[in-house]
Amino acid sequence: MSWQQKLKKQIGSQAYSEIKQLRFNNLQLNKLPDDFVSEIHKCTNLEILSLNQCGIRSLENLQQMSSVTRLEYLDNFTTSKTLQQIAKAFPNLEILIAGGNFLRDLTDLDSLKTLKKLEVLNIMNGINKPDSEVRKYAFQILQNLKELDEKDQYGQIYVKPKEEKKPLEIETQNNMEQEEVSQEDEESALCSDDSNEEEESDSEEEDDSDLSDFIEKKVKNE
Secondary structure (H helix, E strand, O other), X not given: OOHHHHHHHHHOOOOHXXXXXXXOOOOOOOEOOHHHHHHHOOOOOOOEEEOOOOOOOEOOOOOOOOOOOEEEOOOOOOOHHHHHHHHHXXXXXXXXXXXXOOEOOHHHHHHHOOOOOOOEEEOOOOXXXXXXXXXXXHHHHOOOOOEEOOEOOOOOEOOOOOOOOOHHHHHXXXXXXXHHHHHHHHHHHHHXXXXXXXXXXXXXXXXXXXXXXXXXXXXXXX
């Protein structure tokens, strides 16, 4: 399937501005065609772009796409120059999956220094150095990095902290809880009313009984 066919299939009847992710895996592009670049740049709210196993050697003609926060770039021909092109094209990247690409040295990672929001980097042992050295260097130069090849800076499996609830979610939950409390109060009030009615009914029955006894005694005495 060509990239044009994949693009058409993913967009369908949606407007370009509604597209949040695009995946173009297993294509032999070598270099991104200009018309391809032109088309994906129409997706102004794109957040995820996947270009796995496309044989890409250069991204030099890719213009900046600041909305993209996740790039999947497995098994391509990556060099320090390619990483520079990635950092320039996607300045707000938070996740970069670039395993299966062989880099020459630790300093190749310097190309990613400008990615201030990068939290997750996956290079899958792409540098021929001990893991401890790569990990130490990466966490030193990448300010916001939390996960390298699925592990933290100490080489332990990274456990993502629970996300804090957004203000809207908290407000919704509070409203639901208030509604539940109000419903419980209403049910309690209804039960109380029923109980009062039963007590009043019992009291009326006792009064009627007392009155009957009084009349019966008076009749006997007469």
